[in-house]
Amino acid sequence: MSKGRLMVVDDESILRMDIKEMLQEAGYEVVAEANNGETAIELAARHRPDLIVMDVKMPKMNGLKAARIIYRSFDIPTILLTAHTEEELIAEAKEAHIFGYLVKPITEKDLIPAVEVAIGQSRHVKSLLGNIKEMEKKMEIRKRVEKAKGILMDVYQLNEERAYQTMRTYCMNTRKTMGEVAEYVLKNRALDIHSLL
Ligand SMILES: [Mg+2]
Known part of the structure; x- marks a missing residue:
């Protein structure tokens, strides 16, 4: 390689x-x-x-x-x-x-170390930027989940804990992620939760 x-x-x-x-x-x-x-x-x-x-x-x-x-x-x-x-x-x-x-x-003596350092640094910067993007994505999903939870509390008169647990159970039953379920709730202002309650 x-x-x-x-x-x-x-x-x-x-x-x-x-x-x-x-x-x-x-x-x-x-x-x-x-x-x-x-x-x-x-x-x-x-x-x-x-x-x-x-x-x-x-x-x-x-x-x-x-x-x-x-x-x-x-x-x-x-x-x-x-x-x-x-x-x-x-x-x-x-x-x-x-x-x-x-x-x-x-000269080779200057070139090769410079190349080594540059490639190392660039990989480091890329991985840091990747981590930041990943964190931003997670925070965004968390925000969406919070918002979806608020909607469920409102629409189905649930307390916070219950609304969250309902979403979790729905995730497990449907094998969807919290993010996906949150998106669904945000879009439809509803969730087929009656079987879960
Ligand atoms: Mg020239």
């Missing part, structure tokens, strides 16, 4: 080849190559690499702009390659989607 799927983007084909070799020797898979920012966006969409190693100065579209678009559209981070050390560039490179920054000439 490869250590990660990468895309290499640089308008100098020799440098691209060098980087590709360094990555492959270190156990990474290079799934796509591009020589400008526009093509990089297209190929990122198609191949969905884990990480992009991308030159800044390129024809058609520069690496900074392409990296921003790719991160916003597909959630893929970039390590930037540049021969320039202008402050402005470094300031821009501090944006969230830039997971590393290497100054040319690129």
Whole structure:
């Protein structure tokens, strides 16, 4: 199994080849190559690499702009390659989607640790974001269940405990989730509970 799927983007084909070799020797898979920012966006969409190693100065579209678009559209981070050390560039490179920054000439000694760290960080960020989404979803369901419970209390004159237990029993009998039953109650302002009461 490869250590990660990468895309290499640089308008100098020799440098691209060098980087590709360094990555492959270190156990990474290079799934796509591009020589400008526009093509990089297209190929990122198609191949969905884990990480992009991308030159800044390129024809058609520069690496900074392409990296921003790719991160916003597909959630893929970039390590930037540049021969320039202008402050402005470094300031821009501090944006969230830039997971590393290497100054040319690129050596294996710099490249491989940067790639390792970037892939690790990006996986960590993704799992955190996944957890947050999961929590938000659970909280949303809890809110819907509360609301549905209120409706049952109202419509069937139940106390809170009874309304909740009724929903639980209904779930078990119908093998539906609390969320599904809540949605049903919210939509119909009723539940076939007479057999349960
Ligand atoms: Mg260039």
